[in-house]
Amino acid sequence: MSEILIQALRETFQMLWVSTLLTAVGGLLVGVLLVLTDRGGLLPCTPVNRVLGLIVNIGRSLPFIILMVAILPFTRAVIGTTIGTTAAIVPLVVGAIPFYARLAETSLREVDPAVVSASRAMGASRRQIVWKVLLREARPGLVAGLTVTVIALIGYSAMAGAVGGGGLGDLAIRYGYQRFETDIMIACVVVLIVLVQLIQMLGDLLVRRLSHR
Structure with a gap:
């Protein structure tokens, strides 16, 4: 059991670090664009803002299991297959980018407008x-949002x-399910719980350090 559990954990880590990196970049970019193109932003453009907002809302409204099946043709076009760890990264990124984009947008909007105005005046x-x-x-807010996103990616x-x-x-x-091997099911659940706890602790630590003034 230990060998197959280690192999599964290795595959999970592979999916996580690649999808987290791509989600952080893509979600942050979309979040910044949502803030910049909004009314009163640095680059106000209502049509672009509305289209981006609509895409993000559609991405967030689809349950992941449905999204994963719906974009199978896209996954096959990008990776060449729809089965395996590498193929799973595509729907993970597609599903997580809208999720993180909204969190990033919220964090960016919480920045004091007076600071932005002072920077423009200078x-x-x-x-x-x-x-x-x-x-x-x-x-701090971006890191906290990314922590929530990584846990969702798990x-x-x-x-x-x-x-x-x-x-x-x-x-x-x-x-655990198809072969009724309860011990493997329990082991998977325990590993997932520990993994989530570790990521949450690391995220909270980074947020506290970045929050120091």
Whole structure:
């Protein structure tokens, strides 16, 4: 059991770190664009803002298991297959980017407008305001949002096992459910709980350090 559990954990980590990296970049980019293109933003553009908002809302409204099946043709076009750990990364990223984008948008909107106005009054460019004011001041909220997103990705990765995505979810379904091997099911649950706790503790630690003034 230890060998197959280690292999499943390795596959879960592979899905997590790749999807987390892509989600952090893509979600943050979309979140910044939502703030910049909003009315009163640095680059106000209502049509772009509404289209982005609509895409994000659609992505967040679909249950992950349905989204994963719905984009199978896209996954096959990108990866060349719809089965395996690498193929599972595609729906993980597609499902998590809208989720993190809203969290990032919320954190960026919590930055004191007076700080942004003061930066503009001192002649700072839009790029400087984004990098040195918005993103810098919103770091605690961005990290907290990313922590929540990573924990959601753990749940998504477990569901990916339902369609042959590998990882702990696949192990729990094939052995714990289909073969009625309760000990493997319990082991998978315990590992997932420990993994979530560790990520939450690390995220809370980073948030506290970034919150120091």
